Amino acid sequence: xxxxxxxxxxxxxxxxxxxxxxxxxxxxxxxxxxxxxxxxxxxxxxxxxxxxxxxxxxxxxxxxxxxxxxxxxxxxxxxxxxxxxxxxxxxxxxxxxxxxxxxxxxxxxxxxxxxxxxxx
Amino acid sequence: xxxxxxxxxxxxxxxxxxxxxxxxxxxxxxxxxxxxxxxxxxxxxxxxxxxxxxxxxxxxxxxxxxxxxxxxxxxxxxxxxxxxxxxxxxxxxxxxxxxxxxxxxxxxxxxxxxxxxxxx
Numbered sequence: 001x002x003x004x005x006x007x008x009x010x011x012x013x014x015x016x017x018x019x020x021x022x023x024x025x026x027x028x029x030x031x032x033x034x035x036x037x038x039x040x041x042x043x044x045x046x047x048x049x050x051x052x053x054x055x056x057x058x059x060x061x062x063x064x065x066x067x068x069x070x071x072x073x074x075x076x077x078x079x080x081x082x083x084x085x086x087x088x089x090x091x092x093x094x095x096x097x098x099x100x101x102x103x104x105x106x107x108x109x110x111x112x113x114x115x116x117x118x119x120x
Numbered sequence: 121x122x123x124x125x126x127x128x129x130x131x132x133x134x135x136x137x138x139x140x141x142x143x144x145x146x147x148x149x150x151x152x153x154x155x156x157x158x159x160x161x162x163x164x165x166x167x168x169x170x171x172x173x174x175x176x177x178x179x180x181x182x183x184x185x186x187x188x189x190x191x192x193x194x195x196x197x198x199x200x201x202x203x204x205x206x207x208x209x210x211x212x213x214x215x216x217x218x219x220x221x222x223x224x225x226x227x228x229x230x231x232x233x234x235x236x237x238x239x240x
Contacts, residue, residue, distance in 0.1 A: 008223040009159040012168070013133040015218075016157065035157065037136065039129040042164035042186040044157055048132070066162040098135075103128040 009071070013037075020077035021049055021069070029087075032078070033061065036100055046109065047078070050095075051087075060092040065115040082113075129191070133157075140197035141169055141189070149207075152198070153181065156220055166229065167198070170215075171207075180212040185235040202233075 019032045030051035035044050046063040069078040082090075091109050099105040110116070139152045150171035155164050166183040189198040202210075211229050219225040230236070 008221055008226065010156050010165055010220045010223075010226055011159055012218065012220065013155045013157055014137075016159070017134075035133045036130050037133055037155065037157075037164055039131055039136070039191045044162035044164065045130055071159045098132065100130045100132065101128055103130075106128065106130055 016047075020075070021047075022072070022075055022077055022079050023083075024079060024081050026075070029080070030062075035066075036063065036106075045106065059095055061095055062087065062090055062092045063109050065110055065113050067115045068113055086113075136167075140195070141167075142192070142195055142197055142199050143203075144199060144201050146195070149200070150182075155186075156183065156226075165226065179215055181215055182207065182210055182212045183229050185230055185233050187235045188233055206233075 013035055016032055016035060021029045021031060023029055030049045032047050033050045034048040036046040036048065037044050044066045046065060047069055049062045049064060050059070051062065064080065064082075068080050068082065070080075071077075072079045089112075091105075091112055093099050133155055136152055136155060141149045141151060143149055150169045152167050153170050154168040156166040156168065157164050164186045166185060167189055169182045169184060170179070171182065184200065184202075188200050188202065190200075191197075192199045209232075211225075211232055213219050
């Protein structure tokens, strides 16, 4: 046990909502509105982000594979190495809907960001 | 790819809230109100349950290590192999507080239920 572990990184999912997301240039992209978990394996698979006015995408939800987010203690938020161009073409959906009942949707997100599919 | 995987088990954390929790006798114990995740590793560590009137504990939150919950498709909820006696003496806290900033709290929950500590 070292002195490093004096604070916890555990947090209620309800409090993750609102956490800022930055790109690697330190620009504020948006915030996390929800996370998607596997009911059986208890893994956080996707973070759902909204971008506010960024990119003019307004009220859509952008799911990101959890693997692409790195938590940065200094900024107090997540950093993603995703370009503006990549986000513009990324999977997104209207807040009034939920695509998660269809396994193909998660796979389409994994494929878009080129991460190994954890989706079952 | 088999026919078994036609529905998804991915779900928004916000929708996990409200999921029923049963004991192994099929009794309805309560419901999940939130989940606690690791900001860095993205693992669901605890489910936070409220028991309604059960045990007369009213408005307290009962954290349970994720490992003790098994999702049961048939009942559409989680099943825990925990006795009433065990719940009565289990760690709990008032809704108006949050203990998760202190690493020792998670360890106390892990220790109570005898699960390997995943808490950092």
